[in-house]
Amino acid sequence: MFQYLIDVHAHVYPSSFPNTPIEEILSRAKTANVQSIVTVSETLEDAKSILGLKNGTLSDSLREMIEPCAGLHPVQPVGAMSLVSTEQANSILEFIQEKSTELVGIGEVGLDFTPHILKNAIDSNTNLNLSTEELKNIQRQVLARHIALSLQLDLPLNVHSRSAGHHALDCLRDYGARKVVMHAFDGQLKYARKGIEMGFFFSIPPSIIRSPQKQKLAAEIPLTNLLLETDSPALGPTKGVDNEPNSIIISATEISRIKQIPIEEVGSNVLLCFNSIKK
Template sequence: MAADRVWKVQEPAVITHHLPCRDKDYMMLDCHAHIYSPEFSDVQQTLEAAYAAGVRAILNVSETVEDALKILELAQEYPILQPCLGLHPVQPGAQGSRSVRLDEVDKIMELIRENSERIVAIGECGLDFSPHVLAGSDVPPAAQKEIQKKVFGAQLCVANEIGVPVNVHSRQAGHYAVDLMIEAGSKGLLHAFDGKVGHALKAVHNGCLISIAPSVVRSPHLQKLAKAIPLDHLVLETDSPALGPANGVQNVPANVRIACEHVAKIKGMSFEDVEAMTTENAMKMFRRVRPVE
């Protein structure tokens, strides 16, 4: 496919991050990333490297309303970036991270409904019961948890309303998030799932997917998940710029290949089989995604 159909190019593109040539034209999906983040000073170069690595669609997920606006702009310019709009359970505060508030829901709901035909999923939404997050507010922790559940529930409802899946964050709240999804009849992806394998399997049995990031190379928990979850319920993500193969080093969508390679190693399968199945899984879940050629 011509470069100008993948990203906006005024002159012939020069790929400065060269990747090995391959005999096969792979098609992988990065099911969770944050390409609007300040770390990506050269979006075009990042996407060129991803395309060279075989990535054909990147689900660009928001955390705040401001992120969502950036995502919509980027999707117009770079078709490889597939927009997902949602409100993260952790929001920036005056003195660090804090739990989301109920009065922050209306703006994202309005934006979602205004762009309901454009988005491929609702997210990043979910729950985060980490102690440091709950400590960032004067509201009692139990009340914060209930507010998070209401905010998440509202996003599950709008996802069902417009007919798209959810892209879910569930740090230290895995089984609560899974139960709310089941109760709402929502399907989607559990990103960076840190809960028990049993809770992940419960989600899988109810039609959800579990994503594996490049950090699987250094995460015993992700390795355990990759081994336990059937391949037909796994997909790949990077969570760029986070969750890279090396701790503290910026992650990029091209590294989705590393996640694929490690899942193949864990399951004793070929790279090609894992690539094909995870892509098929993602396309079945995120039916609005249109990979670039």
């Protein structure tokens, strides 16, 4: 068995696990041979919390597991769920600039064109009188600014693309993004192939065991473009149950089964891929 695994996309900070001490989550991950957890933010407050853990009172061995990222998720928890704004982007981009030497990447960023999310945003912002396409373009503009900063700082991007797979890939291509992890990609295989051609990586969560789409994706993506994630506390093996980084072995085991290769090969390849994009 390989020595350790890397979770390239998780939300491991107190607001994501209000009823579970972070020390317990990290300890369980360490016991499961998880060495590194790329910890992504959805808001500026999350990003501050992640660096607080990294620089805080955790034991050295647990603190070293956290690989901090900062970014602005396209869906923001303001009252009823709303979409990202230019003003929010200004604040997180300033934070990333200031803390760039402490970060391993920029994320979670991207596009979310889920129909009910867009409808809720329109319904809750009637005073702005924005169309669906205008809301999509605001997301594109915010993603473009994250891309530009990632190029300036040479930091990889950790990208969300729910119901917007090919739109996100087009935006990444048009703005010259280089080091990219497509997190839990839900788009069609023909679009995933375009991402492969651009040299992007695709990370697979434990929900693969209950997702035919993720199983087909793992079969299609070359091993050299595959990474592992948990998206903790979401996308676990059991729907509706909090997920943790220690479940990353499920992703690795399922990829091993699908590709009919030893699990050790999956783990060693993930390490190579991770090191190739890490700052």
